[in-house]
Amino acid sequence: MKKLAALFVKGLVGPDPLLDDGTPQIAFIGRSNVGKSSVINSLTGQKGLARASSFPGRTQQINVFLVEGHTYALDLPGYGHSKHSLETKRRLHGLIDWYLFQSPYHPKKVVFIIDAEVGPTESDLEMLEGLEATRKPVVIVANKADKVKPSRYAVRMREIRDRVGTHKIIPYSSTTRAGREELAEELFG
Numbered sequence: 001m002k003k004l005a006a007l008f009v010k011g012l013v014g015p016d017p018l019l020d021d022g023t024p025q026i027a028f029i030g031r032s033n034v035g036k037s038s039v040i041n042s043l044t045g046q047k048g049l050a051r052a053s054s055f056p057g058r059t060q061q062i063n064v065f066l067v068e069g070h071t072y073a074l075d076l077p078g079y080g081h082s083k084h085s086l087e088t089k090r091r092l093h094g095l096i097d098w099y100l101f102q103s104p105y106h107p108k109k110v111v112f113i114i115d116a117e118v119g120p121t122e123s124d125l126e127m128l129e130g131l132e133a134t135r136k137p138v139v140i141v142a143n144k145a146d147k148v149k150p151s152r153y154a155v156r157m158r159e160i161r162d163r164v165g166t167h168k169i170i171p172y173s174s175t176t177r178a179g180r181e182e183l184a185e186e187l188f189g
């Protein structure tokens, strides 16, 4: 499948007029280190577009990318465990909370990334409740599917399905790019 045109526009640390320019927004959210930045890179086919790293807490701003000239992909910091000071964690959580729950913005889609092997954690389910309470259009991406043993795959997927309710779930791997077409179709099709 062809690459999606994508370019970095700006890193936001709070309210910014950029988000008021009428461009539809798609937010990529999830725990630290679950692969939000990697999903954006693999989805667009642009390696190194969003900075990914094995250091949990890599993304510290809302990084805005313009995809196909018409949609903003927002790479948010992760919540939960990260290697930051309490103060930095508070700031990052504040940024996530502001964008999702206090700002006037209504993302066209919230791509909620979980770890396919670990399944949804308590903090994931808490976040999902918040998204449901505010009626966000959620699609769940079960990333790192390459780490699930083939013999356990069906069971893992059923467990995820049982815990997250009726949302669409797309098994995905940023490494193998499995699920990419389905996610691209869901977001940009």
Ligand SMILES: Nc1nc2c(ncn2[C@@H]2O[C@H](COP(=O)(O)OP(=O)(O)OP(=O)(O)O)[C@@H](O)[C@H]2O)c(=O)[nH]1
Pocket: 030, 031, 032, 033, 034, 035, 036, 037, 038, 039, 051, 052, 053, 054, 055, 056, 057, 058, 059, 060, 076, 077, 078, 079, 143, 144, 145, 146, 147, 172, 173, 174, 175, 176
């Ligand atoms: N095996 C495997 N590893 C992955 C996959 N996606 C991401 N990773 C690895 O997971 C680590 C975290 O990836 P990031 O994309 O930086 O994660 P993030 O959610 O953006 O992290 P923060 O910005 O810190 O919240 C990196 O070491 C990636 O190489 C995947 O599908 N499979």
Ligand SMILES: [Mg+2]
Pocket: 036, 037, 038, 051, 052, 058, 059, 075, 076, 077, 078
């Ligand atoms: Mg990141």
